[in-house]
Amino acid sequence: MSTVDLAKTAAAAPIRGVAGARRRRWKLPFSPWHLVLVPATIILIFPFFWMIVTSLETPSEALRFPPDLTPHVLRFTNYSDALKAAPFGRFFWNSAVVALTTVACNLVFCAAAGYAFARFRFLGRGALFVLIMITLMVPFQVTMIPQFLITKWIGVNLLAGAGIGHIGALIVPNAATAFGVFFLRQFFRTLPIEYEEAARVDGATRLTVLMKVVLPLSAPALATLAALTFLDSWNSFLWPLIAITSTSASTLPLGLATFQGAHATEWTLLMAGNVMSLAPMMLVFLLAQRYFVRSVASTGLTGT
Amino acid sequence: MAASTAAASRRRSGAPPGEVRNRAMARSESLAGWAFVTPASVIILLFGAVPIVWSLVMSFQQNNLLSPHTPFVGLRNYRTLIHDPAVLSATEHTIVYTALFVPGTMIVGLFLAVAMNRQIRFINFYRTAAYATMAISTISEALVFIWLFDPSYGIVNYGFSLLGLPQQQFLNDPSQALFVVAVMTIWGWAGFAVVIYLAALQGVPRELTEAAAIDGAGRWATFRRITLPLLSPASLFLAVWLTINALQLFDEVYLSTQGGPLGATTVVVYYLYVQAFQNFSFGYASAIAYMLFIVILVVTAIQFRVGRRFTYYRS
Structure with missing residues (x-):
């Protein structure tokens, strides 16, 4: 028995040795994970790359099959042609105004409400909070038809026809969100209450406490809410599709969809428009990547 | 001035001074609470909560915008x-x-x-x-x-x-x-x-x-x-x-x-x-x-x- 065992180990040892030697001999000068990550990254980036390539080709080059991976001449006139065919500058301006105003309103309104829900005791607090939480569960499709009718009514009757079709229709219904109120309330509750009490004893009003004590301590949470709201607003499509009827009030996604409908197979023009539509957001994202990523990651942590 | 009013109200209500101050504070906290939550709540309730009820009502109606009448049709849509x-x-x-x-x-x-x-x-x-x-x-x-x-x-x-x-x-x-x-x-x-x-x-x-x-x-x-x-x-x-x-x-x-x-x-x-x-x-x-x-x-x-x-x- 024991001799067999010994023989086995004796036989096994050299094999392992050979395997080890072989592994050492074949050791790559770089981490083997690059072999996985390089193709994966090419697939992830390729749509962006191809969009830019097509946007710089002549129409006949784009329709060549098999396709050329690089254009012969860089044709920047596609961009000016796209700008002539649709007002992308206007779309960008609308998107920026809507997204920035929505973010600003959310920060102000959600911070105030979240703080009150976190710290104040007032009649009806529990009921109101539950009501707000219920709206968080309901998908947008349930509320969109009445939201359309309400927004239209406000526009026609209170704002002299401005409401629907005006970019205000994209801002007002999203000026405060249940998610924002809930998210900031949860964050405010984690702050030590002693600072706030000390400020109150020193005679500060509640508004001053919120502005001077609580909000400076809440910069990470406010940045997260701002980043998530901005991404949401910038990329939203279904509500603008319903609420906006004119080109001059279109946001980038809506304008791009209309542009695609009008120039269905003019790929060089479409891709030039597409590059212009996503370039500003991509730039903001790459510059503030760390904040965006941290914000998105935190949604996962609150979710679990 | 403020002290004399507080004293007067104390005399009138007959409550101990601490309780009066607490009740006044509670009222101011309640007011502040409502002032803080109102802007966000109005928007969320108007564009989030009211539509939930409204679309439920609509789902029991024949509502096709072309005719002004929206009669209730019970569960017919479902x-x-x-x-x-x-x-x-x-x-x-x-x-x-x-x-x-x-x-x-x-x-x-x-x-x-x-x-x-x-x-x-x-x-x-x-x-x-x-x-x-x-x-x-x-x-x-x-x-x-x-x-x-x-x-x-x-x-x-x-x-x-x-x-x-x-x-x-x-x-x-x-x-x-x-x-x-x-x-x-x-x-x-x-x-x-x-x-x-x-x-x-x-x-x-x-x-x-x-x-x-x-x-x-x-x-x-x-x-x-x-x-x-x-x-x-x-x-x-x-x-x-x-x-x-x-x-x-x-x-x-x-x-x-x-x-x-x-x-x-x-x-x-x-x-x-x-x-x-x-x-x-x-x-x-x-x-x-x-x-x-x-x-x-x-x-x-x-x-x-x-x-x-x-x-x-x-x-």
Whole structure:
């Protein structure tokens, strides 16, 4: 028995040795994970790359099959042609105004409400909070038809026809969100209450406490809410599709969809428009990547 | 001045001084509370809560905007919905799409996150490439993918020809269109899944994987038995979150296929949109929306119930 065992180990040892030697001999000068990550990254980036390539080709080059991976001449006139065919500058301006105003309103309104829900005791607090939480569960499709009718009514009757079709229709219904109120309330509750009490004893009003004590301590949470709201607003499509009827009030996604409908197979023009539509957001994202990523990651942590 | 008024009121109410001050403070706190919550609450209730009730009422009405009368018709919209073959096929398409999209995104995200969870050269570049898909809007994403998958001039068909595979019709083929939509949305959500899984992987304590390695576990066994269970809360979150979004698929379908070809990509929300904003059958569309809401609630509840059994929470 024991001799067999010994023989086995004796036989096994050299094999392992050979395997080890072989592994050492074949050791790559770089981490083997690059072999996985390089193709994966090419697939992830390729749509962006191809969009830019097509946007710089002549129409006949784009329709060549098999396709050329690089254009012969860089044709920047596609961009000016796209700008002539649709007002992308206007779309960008609308998107920026809507997204920035929505973010600003959310920060102000959600911070105030979240703080009150976190710290104040007032009649009806529990009921109101539950009501707000219920709206968080309901998908947008349930509320969109009445939201359309309400927004239209406000526009026609209170704002002299401005409401629907005006970019205000994209801002007002999203000026405060249940998610924002809930998210900031949860964050405010984690702050030590002693600072706030000390400020109150020193005679500060509640508004001053919120502005001077609580909000400076809440910069990470406010940045997260701002980043998530901005991404949401910038990329939203279904509500603008319903609420906006004119080109001059279109946001980038809506304008791009209309542009695609009008120039269905003019790929060089479409891709030039597409590059212009996503370039500003991509730039903001790459510059503030760390904040965006941290914000998105935190949604996962609150979710679990 | 203030002291004398306080004294006067104390004399009148006959209450001890501390209690009066407390009651006054409580009233001021209540006032402040309402002042702080009112702006946000008005918006959320007006555009979020009122519509919930309103659309429920509408789902019991015949409401098609063309006639000013909106009579109550009881459960008729719901009865029509159950027997509507278009709703049935839209539900089928939504289920098929969800079954492709959710596991697809989770597997791609997990694979990329594991590969990217190490400090090697160019790692920030690799990660940025994945994250960048988060910044692209659904419309931009769909627009570039219909070009990539164009049957005549698309680069994907060129790739197929290089591999000796037959040319495909992709979005023009009723049996393939939904797969192409799934591919583009998986690409669009890959960055999100990577962020969630990378954050979770960074929470896996190194002692545990090292201890497993010392005990003789191979890399795969360590991943399977240690890492994967520790990632289960992130997996549950992703499964729930991606499913909710998959059931609400609209943007990509609107841009790339308009529900076609031959209705092959008409998913529930697209059908709802057509009913509501092309046919203006608000009553019927509201009934569909409520059906969707209930399906989402049930599916999410099941996922949490089943998920809890497989989810491992530390501490």
